[in-house]
Amino acid sequence: MEYEVVIGLEVHTELSTETKIYCGCTTEFGGQPNTHVCPVCMGLPGSLPHLNKEVVEYAIKAGLALNCSITKYGRMDRKSIFYPDCPKNYQITQDELPICRDGFIEIELEDGSTKKIEIERIHIEEDAAKLLHTTVGTLVDFNRSGVPLTEIVSKPDLRSPKEAVQYLERLKSILTCIGVSDCKMEEGSLRCDANVSVMKKGSDIFGVRTEIKNMNSFKALEKAISYEVDRHIKTIEAGEPLTQETRRWDDTNNITVVMRSKEYANDYRYFPEGDLVTLNIDDEWIEEIRKTIPELPYEKEQRFIQQFKIPKYDAGVLTLTMSMADFFEKVAEISGDAKSTSNWLMGDISKIMKENDIWIEDLKFTPEQLAELITLINAGTISNAIAKKVIVDMFNTGKSPKTIVEEKGLIQNSDTDAILEVVKKVLDSNAKSIEDYKKGKNKVLGFLVGIVMKETKGKANPQIVNKLMNEEIKKY
Structure with a gap:
């Protein structure tokens, strides 16, 4: 049976603002653990967030560069998450009113044609803290907590691991070009979740979807999707059920590993963030931002x-x-x-x-x-x-x-007489090579030229060496 692969990407990008999304702490990468923090980004009781205007501006800029429409009236929402890296037990994000919608990126296929990959939405949110798993237990570093993110969600338009990599490469190049993110994957500035399923070729009914979390390299993305596609097909053909779940990529063993069963939207119990005002974005501001977008x-x-x-x-x-x-x-x-x-x-x-x-x-x-x-x-x-x-x-x-x-003293030697002496010396010492040349083994010339270049410590003009070698070898 033939199968069709269906892939959608959720790309988290750290924005290059100097301060965090809901407080004035620095977003600088690194630093001693828990030194770039305050009560707001640590989620302490009674602390109140305030939205960084530059985060909104950067998100609009990304949306315009990615051909999106901008949501002029919006809000922030609370997303309930019960993980140790999210001490409030909720993340301030966007649900029903994302800041950007309905964009696209074009990628080039192997046959030279282009394919439009639609972007469903871009929303802004805060990053979580970083968990450090050690032999004595799990430690939490809040330096990353509250760093501003955009989440760019594609529609399930990608049909191969290579297409997914192309899409992510194009997205990265656009975001770095417009200056909203450095997209340094090795520092976690660009992270990608892949939603993968397979269906019978020609069908319009998607298969059971699994999500692969937090990949931070193009190579890992391609390998993880390829592995997951193969796992899906083998499971289907063995007559076994597939489960909707979240998995991670184990780069050491080149396999995906189950993390948890997949949450659904209603598991997050979204509701409006009451501590922040609504977003009102007018046409004038959008046009001001549009003028700052450079050549893409x-x-x-x-x-x-x-x-x-x-x-x-x-x-x-x-x-x-x-x-x-x-x-x-x-x-x-x-x-x-x-x-x-x-x-x-x-x-x-x-x-x-x-x-x-x-x-x-x-x-x-x-x-x-x-x-x-x-x-x-x-x-x-x-x-x-x-x-x-x-x-x-x-x-x-x-x-x-x-x-x-x-x-x-590396200046090239173009003295024809001096080079000719070396050429003759090399030919006199390589009678067997001359004999091979006369038998039609023309590659011998390259070998002899290489000896001349070695004799002259690479300083002989290679054009002159080739010319003289072609002329002199015929005389032997």
Whole structure:
């Protein structure tokens, strides 16, 4: 039997405000446990919340960027939750009147077509405290309690784990671009719950749904959904019942694990938050916020393709984060070589950042210095091989490529006579390779060129080496 996968995502995003949603405590990440707290975010009796206006503004901005309509008259609600990380035994959130509704994101499918993923709602709410499970018991850190969140709920329009990842990547790029969240998944600024079910192909009746909670990486999201889809299908085909429940992803064993039976809306006993006033959002404020939205990632992607003539794939990768897009644009404009800029950023520089677990804004060298490196390569001053060593020094020291090249004597050798001597020496020492070449093994040329480059410590101009090697080997 063929099955169709049905996926909807609930994405929690920490907003980049300086203070929490209902009090004046800092939202700064880290700090000693329970030092960014006050009676309000600790849920102490008698404490009263007041709504941070900037939280509302950021939520509206996100909604506009995600093609939503804005709820002009709304309120906050209490959601009853009996967990140790929520000491009030309720969370202040939104129920019937979310601040944004009916938006969408477009993702690109493998065949090049686009697919619209509808967004049902965006609402604002407070984050819970953090539970620390230790050998002596469970500890509670309230630093995160009251940090402002948006919850962005998609409709069940996603049909594969890859589509889910694409949607989340596009959502992350938009939110970081407009500056409402840093979306640092490793710090918990972006967390995702996935609702997963399967149904018979061609059916319009959804299957039993399970929710996978709190995934904070694209890889975990794809693996967890794939596992859950496989589990659903095996259970159905074995004739066993599926239970609606909440599960978590066990990254060590690559399985989902039951947390609890799935709650329903009436379990939360929503009712209006009486300690906060209603929200009244007028058209003038909405338009003021709309004017602050910059060029969005998919718009920037199209411009990069047209302006810099780079491939669509490159443009898509470079616009996943605005810091990378801005870095690329500066280097491309200064160097006049957009494709080389793209290659360096997507290749060696991305590798360095991944190995050192840093972001592009943490690099010691500037866009101007990378442009200088590309100019040195294009001028024939250094080879690509030398440039790969120089970029590592630039990362470690922050020195300009020109300074590094001069200090280490790395200027490329374009002396034809000197290179010819090395070529002849290599050919004289590799009679077997010459014989293989004459038998039609043309790949031997690359091997011999590599020896010449090694002999010259990478300083020989590779174009001259290739030209001379092609000419000289025919004489043997």
